[in-house]
Amino acid sequence: MSSPYNAEPHQYPTTRYPGQTPVPPVGATPYGAYPPPTTGYLPPEAWPAVQRDPRNPPVLANPGQRLGGHALDFLFVFLGCVVIGIVFLVIGRVTGRPGNEPEGGALLVCHIVAMLAWVVLYDPVQTVLWGRTLGKRCAGTRAVPLARPTERLGFGQALGRWLLDLTMTLVPFLGLLNALWLLWDRPYYQCLHDKVVQTAVIRHRG
Template structure:
């Protein structure tokens, strides 16, 4: 490339704040099947939603026994049963998401079934350590403050208008994206 074209490219390629390599660039609408910069294309919304529904179902199945224990321990205190049920769902969601992302190559069960994975935005790597647990915390823990279902709905629909990376709020916090697994 000539110097002026190279300079123009450098000016239009956003760089991560830490000075590392260029951020991942999602494919344009016309090139959705091609990898860009060595990273697979962003996951489609339908696949992401299906993967999340599967993961939420798993969290509910794991959390229900805790709510049942609270129910049978004190059937008259509905507030306690509700609190224990909400708290257990929030904690199960956090641990499930964190362990799966950091120990299963960036994939939860739902993402594995749908052929997706989570990637670090800056370099496409698996979100091991802090990015995986940050993503899990922002997905699972706000349910303690805001009704869990309401938080998950807001967080989940965020991808429908976020551009250019289609990130949910938990993706933004962890600087991750959801891509096709190859």
């Protein structure tokens, strides 16, 4: 004989009224709770929805942030070259070595090497150390690996990204095309140099 304690509980009929919110089943996400975090990237248009999620999944930077950070980085590189030039000019004046003397030639070589090092290493060194450059810091963005958006770029990937960007900039029209490519690229808003090295630029919050 079956025990009444093992019997299934009686299912009472429920009546739903117009406009009534359905009650979630046992084990489901309670009403008002946040959904599971979204994997991968979200387009900038999804930013208001992401703000309501305290876990903050990575969100792509919009084209304005990308172009602004890009322009600021080239401005900082140019200003750095000007400062290096002034420093070596002062050194030449203080030491009194004209450019036609052997010592002046060595000073000129050091000037060129220092300027090239600044131009080439400006982006990758900052990206490896802090995850973003001065321009990206001002624009509120940072470059990340496309497949691992929570990690920083390695030095090789950061160096290749910057050298590709610099090379394309020196080629007539190619630099402009590279910078504007993100305006119609979907879904990752990548420039051409991002596509080659598989990187993306996301918003940096905090």
